[in-house]
Amino acid sequence: MGQPINGKTALITGSGKGIGRAAAIALAKEGVNLGLLARTEADLKSVVAEVESTGVKVAYATADVASLEQVEKAVDSLTGELGSFDILINNAGIGKFGGFLDLSPEEWKSMIDVNLMGAYYVTRAVLPQLIEKNGGDIINIASTAGQKGAPATSAYSASKFGLIGLTESLAMEVRKHDIRVTALTPSTVATELAFRENLTDGNPEKVLQPEDLAEFIVSQLKLHPRVFVKSAGLWSTNP
Numbered sequence: 001m002g003q004p005i006n007g008k009t010a011l012i013t014g015s016g017k018g019i020g021r022a023a024a025i026a027l028a029k030e031g032v033n034l035g036l037l038a039r040t041e042a043d044l045k046s047v048v049a050e051v052e053s054t055g056v057k058v059a060y061a062t063a064d065v066a067s068l069e070q071v072e073k074a075v076d077s078l079t080g081e082l083g084s085f086d087i088l089i090n091n092a093g094i095g096k097f098g099g100f101l102d103l104s105p106e107e108w109k110s111m112i113d114v115n116l117m118g119a120y121y122v123t124r125a126v127l128p129q130l131i132e133k134n135g136g137d138i139i140n141i142a143s144t145a146g147q148k149g150a151p152a153t154s155a156y157s158a159s160k161f162g163l164i165g166l167t168e169s170l171a172m173e174v175r176k177h178d179i180r181v182t183a184l185t186p187s188t189v190a191t192e193l194a195f196r197e198n199l200t201d202g203n204p205e206k207v208l209q210p211e212d213l214a215e216f217i218v219s220q221l222k223l224h225p226r227v228f229v230k231s232a233g234l235w236s237t238n239p
């Protein structure tokens with residue numbers, strides 16, 4: 001009933017670790033070619049090695065998504081190696097939690113620059129390719145923190161509320177091109193970000209794992225083009 005995704009090409013930001021890495025591996029197993037973008041080359045090379053046996057085409061570029069110049073250079077490089085993209089997963093993000101007056105203005109700004117402006121910059125660079133093809137998928141990894149504020153999450157929530165707003169507006173703008181734009185709003189996932197901020201013990205029997213999001217991402221991409229996931233919240237059942 002759905003659509004095959006093998007042979008498509010996906011750009012995944014922050015794909016060196018955590019959710020982005022899991023999504024890259026899961027998509028490679030589905031035959032999706034990969035454009036990997038993150039800051040740390042060693043992490044990216046590790047993912048390349050991990051997916052080598054799948055036979056998909058893989059290219060990587062190191063870039064800070066908060067830099068428009070680095071993003072444009074990286075997307076140009078990846079497009080040159082892989083051809084145009086069909087799928088964009090804006091996953092790269094940072095999270096630092098602390099009181100409104102406790103976080104420094106620099107820490108506050110960095111979350112906006114990476115989590116919101118980063119997604120804007122990468123989308124701005126890739127979207128023309130999807131419009132040209134008259135179709136494609138953009139999946140933005142937001143958070144439950146983008147739906148509800150809490151003490152110590154003011155900066156992170158501001159970035160993720162903004163990302164959800166960007167997602168909803170863009171989805172309405174580009175649906176006429178058969179481009180699907182989704183905001184995923186997971187709760188805490190067992191990744192380095194969550195461990196660093198002491199958000200979870202990551203118990204694989206109880207806590208959302210990166211592979212769970214990857215599985216959902218694969219399934220939504222396989223949906224028939226006539227339907228899209230506007231937003232989806234993934235939570236741990238009984239953490």
Ligand SMILES: NC(=O)c1ccc[n+]([C@@H]2O[C@H](COP(=O)([O-])OP(=O)(O)OC[C@H]3O[C@@H](n4cnc5c(N)ncnc54)[C@H](O)[C@@H]3O)[C@@H](O)[C@H]2O)c1
Nearest residue numbers: 014016017018019039064065092093143188189191192193
């Ligand atoms: N872990 C959670 O509990 C959780 C929950 C909801 C949403 N999220 C979101 O999921 C996304 C992935 O987070 P994660 O938990 O996998 O974190 P992670 O720290 O394990 O991985 C984040 C990845 O993004 C990359 N990255 C960070 N800043 C970057 C930048 N400026 N330029 C390029 N790459 C950059 C890192 O190098 C890393 O590869 C983030 O947007 C995060 O906000 C995480």
Ligand SMILES: CC(=O)[C@H](C)O
Nearest residue numbers: 095143144145187188
């Ligand atoms: C880090 C994050 O987004 C979750 C909600 O803990």
